[in-house]
Amino acid sequence: MTYDKELAAAKKAASLAATLCQKVQKALLQSDVHSKSDKSPVTVADYGSQAVVSFVLEKELPTELFSLVAEEDTGDLRTESGQETLQRITKLVNDSLGNEEVYADTPSLSTEDVLRAIDHGKSEGGAVGRHWVLDPIDGTKGFVRGDQYAIALALLDEGKVVLGVLACPNLPLASINQHSSESSHDKVGCLFFAKVGEGTYMQSLDGSSPVKVHVSAIANPEEASFFESFEAAHSLHDLSSSIAKKLGVKAPPVRIDSQAKYGALSRGDGAIYLRFPHKGYREKIWDHAAGCIVVTEAGGEVTDAAGNPLDFSKGKYLDLDTGIIVTNKKLMPSLLKAVRASIEEKVSSL
Numbered sequence: 185m186t187y188d189k190e191l192a193a194a195k196k197a198a199s200l201a202a203t204l205c206q207k208v209q210k211a212l213l214q215s216d217v218h219s220k221s222d223k224s225p226v227t228v229a230d231y232g233s234q235a236v237v238s239f240v241l242e243k244e245l246p247t248e249l250f251s252l253v254a255e256e257d258t259g260d261l262r263t264e265s266g267q268e269t270l271q272r273i274t275k276l277v278n279d280s281l282g283n284e285e286v287y288a289d290t291p292s293l294s295t296e297d298v299l300r301a302i303d304h305g306k307s308e309g310g311a312v313g314r315h316w317v318l319d320p321i322d323g324t325k326g327f328v329r330g331d332q333y334a335i336a337l338a339l340l341d342e343g344k345v346v347l348g349v350l351a352c353p354n355l356p357l358a359s360i361n362q363h364s365s366e367s368s369h370d371k372v373g374c375l376f377f378a379k380v381g382e383g384t385y386m387q388s389l390d391g392s393s394p395v396k397v398h399v400s401a402i403a404n405p406e407e408a409s410f411f412e413s414f415e416a417a418h419s420l421h422d423l424s425s426s427i428a429k430k431l432g433v434k435a436p437p438v439r440i441d442s443q444a445k446y447g448a449l450s451r452g453d454g455a456i457y458l459r460f461p462h463k464g465y466r467e468k469i470w471d472h473a474a475g476c477i478v479v480t481e482a483g484g485e486v487t488d489a490a491g492n493p494l495d496f497s498k499g500k501y502l503d504l505d506t507g508i509i510v511t512n513k514k515l516m517p518s519l520l521k522a523v524r525a526s527i528e529e530k531v532s533s534l
């Protein structure tokens with residue numbers, strides 16, 4: 185079947201990267217958190233995860249042209265002060281690959297091999313051919329806090345997302361909606377995956393059999409709950425609360441980091457995800473590609489504030505009208521109306 189071997193490789197790569205990230209999150213030292221030139225945090229796990237995914241995809245799919253658009257680059261790791269970090273990343277990567285039987289005979293990667301694997305992520309993407317899209321840790325701030333994060337991997341074919349995998353190591357296997365009990369949150373670690381036209385599935389990261397998931401069927405906004413970023417710097421919380429109020433949503437927002445929001449929404453834990461970055465911020469494709477197909481294949485819709493589907497064919501960035509809106513097909517028309525009204529109010533009050 186189409187993209188079968190690509191999906192198998194993507195699941196394997198994301199699961200292995202998730203194991204590496206879990207290990208680092210457990211032992212997280214302050215020295216593992218560095219600041220990139222744009223002041224956002226990056227950890228040894230972000231780099232390690234990118235190297236592992238890049239290595240596994242190339243190994244598993246040797247006959248295909250390999251193009252990867254990924255978040256991290258090796259600039260800081262090639263400096264004098266980056267050498268110790270690079271050594272640690274190399275050890276982490278070798279430890280995780282060494283634990284896999286199939287790679288046990290592969291010689292250890294050198295620091296140069298690791299740099300090369302990370303640098304594979306330099307592709308610009310676009311509308312022609314196939315490109316993998318990777319966020320090695322989405323929600324680094326959540327990761328550092330000990331909260332939610334995701335390894336998000338998608339494949340673009342001629343500008344369209346054709347498969348997506350979301351590994352969410354800290355997401356409970358049971359629903360996180362407001363009615364579920366705390367005790368059902370004990371077992372964590374979800375792997376969501378979707379292929380175009382074939383639906384979305386979830387399994388546990390430790391390998392249970394996959395179950396098909398669907399977005400919430402709620403049509404009455406009063407019964408709906410909504411997700412947004414934990415970080416107020418990433419999304420205007422006051423704008424989403426005005427939209428929710430206008431729509432008649434009663435429940436308070438559920439604030440969690442990363443594309444775990446898309447995963448949770450794809451299985452109906454909540455019905456709406458609203459994201460309104462501050463003025464001037466440009467969304468990157470790796471922050472949405474995997475989440476987008478996971479939700480759409482589960483029956484949901486993902487649009488910008490004008491109701492247009494997201495266009496992943498323009499390179500690294502998404503050119504958007506204002507924000508990102510995710511919900512089921514029944515709620516979308518009234519949600520878009522509330523979004524427009526709230527944005528107009530906001531503009532006229534300035």
Ligand SMILES: Nc1ncnc2c1ncn2[C@@H]1O[C@H](COP(=O)(O)O)[C@@H](OP(=O)(O)O)[C@H]1O
Nearest residue numbers: 321322323324325413415417418441442461465
């Ligand atoms: N000012 C800003 N506005 C919107 N998004 C931002 C932002 N600064 C960073 N981000 C993005 O928000 C992502 C996390 O989303 P969320 O808030 O849903 O957890 C980050 O991914 P990384 O953690 O991979 O860098 C980053 O790409």
Ligand SMILES: [Mg+2]
Nearest residue numbers: 224225255324
């Ligand atoms: Mg980042």
Ligand SMILES: [Mg+2]
Nearest residue numbers: 319322323471
């Ligand atoms: Mg991200």
Ligand SMILES: [Mg+2]
Nearest residue numbers: 255319321322
């Ligand atoms: Mg990231």
